[in-house]
Amino acid sequence: MFFDISGISKRSSQQYDIVIIGGGPAGISAAIYASQGGLKPLLIEKTIEGGQMNLTQSIENYPGILSIDGTVLSKDMAAHARAFGTEFEFSQVKEILLEGDTKTVILESAEKITAKVIIVASGANPRFLGAKNEQKYISKGVSYCASCDGHFFKNKKIAVVGGGNTAVQESIFLSKIAQEVVLIHRRDKLRADKIYQDRIFTISNIRYLWDSQVVEINGDTNVESLMIKNVKDQSVISERFDGVFIFVGAAPSTSFIKEIVKLDQEGYIITDENMESSVSGIYAVGDVRHKELRQIVTAVADGAIAAAHAVRKYFA
Amino acid sequence: MDRLLDKKTSEQVGELLNKMTGKVEIIVFKGNNEFSAVAEQLFTEISQITDKVKVISYDITSPVSDEFEIDKLLTPASVMLDSQGNDRGVRFYGIPSGHEFSTLLQDLLAMSKNGEVEFSQKNIDRIKTIDKKVRIRVFVTPTCPYCPKAVISAHQTAMANSEMVVAEMFEANEFGNESQKYNVSSVPHTIIEVKENDGWVKTGEFIGAYPEDNYISELMQAIDTK
Incomplete structure (x- = not known):
C-alpha cells in the first residue's frame, strides 16, 4: 500500500516568467534548469507529476539508477523541482493565445496565466489500434x-x-x-x-x-x-x-497548440537544436517533439536544453 | 497493525493540511473485514497529524448509517462533514490509498473551507440547476494515476449542489461485486444514476478523466436524459 500526496499544490500568481506544460521528465527537467537560471517557473500538469513514467513498473536505462519503479522516480523528480522553487498547478491547458511577446495560457477552468516563455512538454497519449469495434469495447475489455x-x-x-x-x-x-x-x-x-x-x-x-x-x-x-x-x-x-x-505507440498531445506551431506529418512539434519551435518563445521538449528516440533520458536532456536556452535568450 | 503513513509522509501531510481553515469530520462505517480496520486506521492517523480532522467510527449495523443512506453490504464506507458539520455528499467506499490518497487530502482542504468548489462559475451554475437526486459512483484502483481527477470532479459536483448530488469513490478491487454489477473493467469509470421512485436508475457512464467542461457536459447530459 502506498500513499501519494501529489496533485494538491496550487499556483500563487497569474503571471510567470516561464510556463511549462506537462509534468513528465522533460517538463520537470526544464523546471529545474529554469529555476537554476534564476527564473520562477510554473509547471501545469493535467493528471500526475511524472506523467507516463507512473505507468512503468521498472525503469532500467536511466544512468546511475540500475532499476527504479516509475512512480518513485516521478516523485523524486517532482520533489527535486519543488526544492528549487517550481510551482505546480494541476489543470489542463485548453488554449494558448499570442499577443506580441506575451503568451496567455487558458486553463480548463477558463482562468488565464501569462508568460514570456512557454515550454510544451505535454508528451503523447496511447495510440488506438484501429480495429473494428475497438472504441465500443474500451473499458469493456x-x-x-x-x-x-x-x-x-x-x-x-x-x-x-x-x-x-x-x-x-x-x-x-x-x-x-x-x-x-x-x-x-x-x-x-x-x-x-x-x-x-x-x-x-x-x-x-x-x-x-x-x-x-x-x-x-x-x-x-x-x-x-x-x-x-x-x-x-x-x-x-x-x-x-x-x-x-x-500498446502500439503514441500520438502527441498538441490539441491546445497545433494551430500555432509547426508540426511534422505525424503531429509532433518541430524544433531547432535549442528546442525552440517555429514561434519564438515557445519551446517543445520530450515525447511531443519531432525526434528519433523517445526515452526518459532524452526527455530530460530536451528540457535542460530548452530552459537553459530560454534563460539566456529571453531573460538575460 | 503497523502504522500506514511513514514519518516522511506524515510530515508532508501535516504541511499540506496546515492550510485547512475549519474542522472536518470523517465518519467511518465499519464491517467485519480487514479493509474496514485499515480505513479506520488511515483516517485515525491523519487525525493524529492535525487537530483539524476528527474521526468517528461506527459499526455498519448502527442506525447512524441509515441517516447517510449507506448500504449495509458496502464497508468500509466513509462520509466527510464540512467545517459547518454538514453532509455535502462526499463518500468513500474502500480505502483511499495510492493515488487516491491525494484525493482524500484535496477533499479535506475543500471541506475545511465549507466545501469550496474550484469549477468555473459557469459550471457551478449549471450544477446548481440539477433538480433531481443524483448519485455519481466513480470506480478507481489505487494504482491508477488518472483516477483522482475523476473522483475530485465528482466530489466537487456534490459540494456544489449537496441537496441533490451524492458522489462516491469506489475502490474496485475491494468491491469486486459492485465492479461486476456495473461491468467495470477499466478505471476511472464514472456511473451516473438518478433516483426514480425509490431506486437508482443508471442514466449515463463514461470512462476516463475528462477536462472540466467535458465532464460537466457529460454529467448534465446523463442527468437530463431522464
Whole structure:
C-alpha cells in the first residue's frame, strides 16, 4: 500500500516568467534548469507529476539508477523541482493565445496565466489500434493501461497487441496476473530492446502470434473474442479472449497548440537544436517533439536544453 | 497493525493540511473485514497529524448509517462533514490509498473551507440547476494515476449542489461485486444514476478523466436524459 500526496499544490500568481506544460521528465527537467537560471517557473500538469513514467513498473536505462519503479522516480523528480522553487498547478491547458511577446495560457477552468516563455512538454497519449469495434469495447475489455486495469483480469486470458518495449514490458507484468497472455504482433519478431526480449522469452504463460493483426473485437457486453488476421497468408481466425491491452505507440498531445506551431506529418512539434519551435518563445521538449528516440533520458536532456536556452535568450 | 503513513509522509501531510481553515469530520462505517480496520486506521492517523480532522467510527449495523443512506453490504464506507458539520455528499467506499490518497487530502482542504468548489462559475451554475437526486459512483484502483481527477470532479459536483448530488469513490478491487454489477473493467469509470421512485436508475457512464467542461457536459447530459 502506498500513499501519494501529489496533485494538491496550487499556483500563487497569474503571471510567470516561464510556463511549462506537462509534468513528465522533460517538463520537470526544464523546471529545474529554469529555476537554476534564476527564473520562477510554473509547471501545469493535467493528471500526475511524472506523467507516463507512473505507468512503468521498472525503469532500467536511466544512468546511475540500475532499476527504479516509475512512480518513485516521478516523485523524486517532482520533489527535486519543488526544492528549487517550481510551482505546480494541476489543470489542463485548453488554449494558448499570442499577443506580441506575451503568451496567455487558458486553463480548463477558463482562468488565464501569462508568460514570456512557454515550454510544451505535454508528451503523447496511447495510440488506438484501429480495429473494428475497438472504441465500443474500451473499458469493456479493451485497455491501454496495464497498471490501471490489469487487476480486472486475474486468472483470465488476455491479448497484448504490439511488439515494442511497452508491449513487452506490460506483457511481462500482466503474465503475473493473468492465466495466459498472448502477444499479437504484426511482424515476425519483436522490436523491443534485447534485454526485454531475453526476459519475456523465459516466461511460460506468454504465447506469441506472429505476423498477426487484430482486425475486429467482438463480444456481448464485454470482449469475448478477437478476429486475428495473419498478414502473410491473409487467413483470419477467431480466438476467445477476456481482454485486450493495446500498446502500439503514441500520438502527441498538441490539441491546445497545433494551430500555432509547426508540426511534422505525424503531429509532433518541430524544433531547432535549442528546442525552440517555429514561434519564438515557445519551446517543445520530450515525447511531443519531432525526434528519433523517445526515452526518459532524452526527455530530460530536451528540457535542460530548452530552459537553459530560454534563460539566456529571453531573460538575460 | 503497523502504522500506514511513514514519518516522511506524515510530515508532508501535516504541511499540506496546515492550510485547512475549519474542522472536518470523517465518519467511518465499519464491517467485519480487514479493509474496514485499515480505513479506520488511515483516517485515525491523519487525525493524529492535525487537530483539524476528527474521526468517528461506527459499526455498519448502527442506525447512524441509515441517516447517510449507506448500504449495509458496502464497508468500509466513509462520509466527510464540512467545517459547518454538514453532509455535502462526499463518500468513500474502500480505502483511499495510492493515488487516491491525494484525493482524500484535496477533499479535506475543500471541506475545511465549507466545501469550496474550484469549477468555473459557469459550471457551478449549471450544477446548481440539477433538480433531481443524483448519485455519481466513480470506480478507481489505487494504482491508477488518472483516477483522482475523476473522483475530485465528482466530489466537487456534490459540494456544489449537496441537496441533490451524492458522489462516491469506489475502490474496485475491494468491491469486486459492485465492479461486476456495473461491468467495470477499466478505471476511472464514472456511473451516473438518478433516483426514480425509490431506486437508482443508471442514466449515463463514461470512462476516463475528462477536462472540466467535458465532464460537466457529460454529467448534465446523463442527468437530463431522464
